[in-house]
Amino acid sequence: MTETIAHHDEHRDDEASKLGIWLFIFTELLLFGGLFVTYAVYRHAHPQAFHMAAQQLDVVIGTINTVILLISSMTIAMATTAIQKKDKRTTLILIVITLVLALVFLINKYFEWGAKIDHGIYPGSPLLEELGSGDTLFFGLYFFMTGLHALHIIIGMVLIAVILVRVRKGKITFDNFQLLENGGLYWHLVDLIWIFLFPLLYLIT
Amino acid sequence: MSDTTHHIVPYRTYALILLLLLVLTGASVAVTQIELTRWATVVALLIASTKSGIVLAxxxxxxxxxPVYRVMTISVVLLLIVVIVFTFFDYGFR
Structure with missing residues (x-):
């Protein structure tokens, strides 16, 4: 589509495009905000069970994933700087690093979930039924919130992969990089959500 | 194209901000692992809020x-705070 329409009379509104991604980010903040409130209320209702359950999460994996996401946020932010400096090569390298870090995050998540499932902890498992409603609620929220977050990572990776191709093909350039900036904004949102998920689930026991 | 005011943030700024975020992450892990009981929760959430403020800024x-983006973001954060406070007025005094 864009190949045929990309003439000099191309219609473009970068500011509106950025406003659009921000409005989407606000809906996402409210979505996860609602989940955080749900978590807080159930934690308030089952303090002992949440305390015991949270201690079973691996703080080391949680911390590693936090560091990975923070670094990836920096690399995608730097990619915008690189494209503005007309440095296509650095832009591409930074985007690839971001993608690799996102993949490592998901691999860690795979092992983390796998270990929980191996121990018989998964939504609707007989073990959780035995442990009672507090543990069921904690791990239900754990799987739902980290799962929804992981889904956002996957969507972000697809988006960033599209951006990678467009930079390579020269469709995203120093004077036309709004898609790269918007992709970055979305990626920072994913980081932002994790900044709260990490202490709520892993640290506060 | 007409967007001549577009600000180019230097790599250095981003690197320093990452360093700051990593230090804050380390601090929140340390505080909660040492177990200062109730205060650990408050400190961890304060650090998370600081980190998210830095990421947003x-x-x-x-x-x-x-300014329009700042105004909108602050409005959404205020809305979230109102929802959280009201929920806890409800559940805290039942």
Whole structure:
């Protein structure tokens, strides 16, 4: 589509495009905000069970994933700087690093979930039924919130992969990089959500 | 194209911000692992809020962008705070 329409009379509104991604980010903040409130209320209702359950999460994996996401946020932010400096090569390298870090995050998540499932902890498992409603609620929220977050990572990776191709093909350039900036904004949102998920689930026991 | 005011954030700024975020992450892990009981929760959440403020301001360019984005973001955060406070008025005094 864009190949045929990309003439000099191309219609473009970068500011509106950025406003659009921000409005989407606000809906996402409210979505996860609602989940955080749900978590807080159930934690308030089952303090002992949440305390015991949270201690079973691996703080080391949680911390590693936090560091990975923070670094990836920096690399995608730097990619915008690189494209503005007309440095296509650095832009591409930074985007690839971001993608690799996102993949490592998901691999860690795979092992983390796998270990929980191996121990018989998964939504609707007989073990959780035995442990009672507090543990069921904690791990239900754990799987739902980290799962929804992981889904956002996957969507972000697809988006960033599209951006990678467009930079390579020269469709995203120093004077036309709004898609790269918007992709970055979305990626920072994913980081932002994790900044709260990490202490709520892993640290506060 | 007409966007000549577009701010180019230097690599150095981003690197320093990452360093700051990593230090804050380390601090929140340390505080909660030492077990200061109730205060650990408060400190961990305060650190998380600080980190998200830094991400919003620098990585997400709110500091350099037009004021409208700051106003909207602050409004959404206030809305979230109102929801959280009201929920806890409800559940805290049952």
């Amino acid at each position: 620098i990585f997400m360019h709110l500091k350099f962008d037009q």
